[in-house]
Amino acid sequence: MAIMVRTILQEGDNPSPEALARLAALDGRPVDTSDISEATDEELKEIARQVREKRRKKMFSLRLSNETIEWWQQLGEGYTGIMARLLEKAKSHPEWIKQCL
Incomplete structure (x- = not known):
């Protein structure tokens, strides 16, 4: 039987000792990927395009004092x-x- 565990920790979170113990118990366990199909070339290209788009930066002008x-x-x-x-x-x-307002 597969068990799915999803825990998202963000900077500043203070997980309980119990949550940390559960995460530590999972460390090193293999991940079953048998139910995940391989990505097609088209899917990989689309993922790469989305990553590039997300990383793309726009030029922005801002007026600041010389100091x-x-x-x-x-x-x-x-x-x-x-x-x-x-x-x-x-x-x-x-x-x-x-x-600053």
Whole structure:
């Protein structure tokens, strides 16, 4: 008999000791994939297209003070990526946005 277990832990979650014990008990157990059919070439191409589309980024213009731009630039190469990751993370923290309104 197959047992399906689905547990999603996100950053900041505090799972109970019992939940952690259940997850630890599953560690190393083989996963039965016999009921999953192989993907066709067309399906794989579509998945690849969707991944590319999800990763695609748009150019965005933003007006900032010289002081702010210089502060970000002092972080060195890749500072725009840091800005992008900070903005992405802000979506999960509405309290950050409220502080700026």
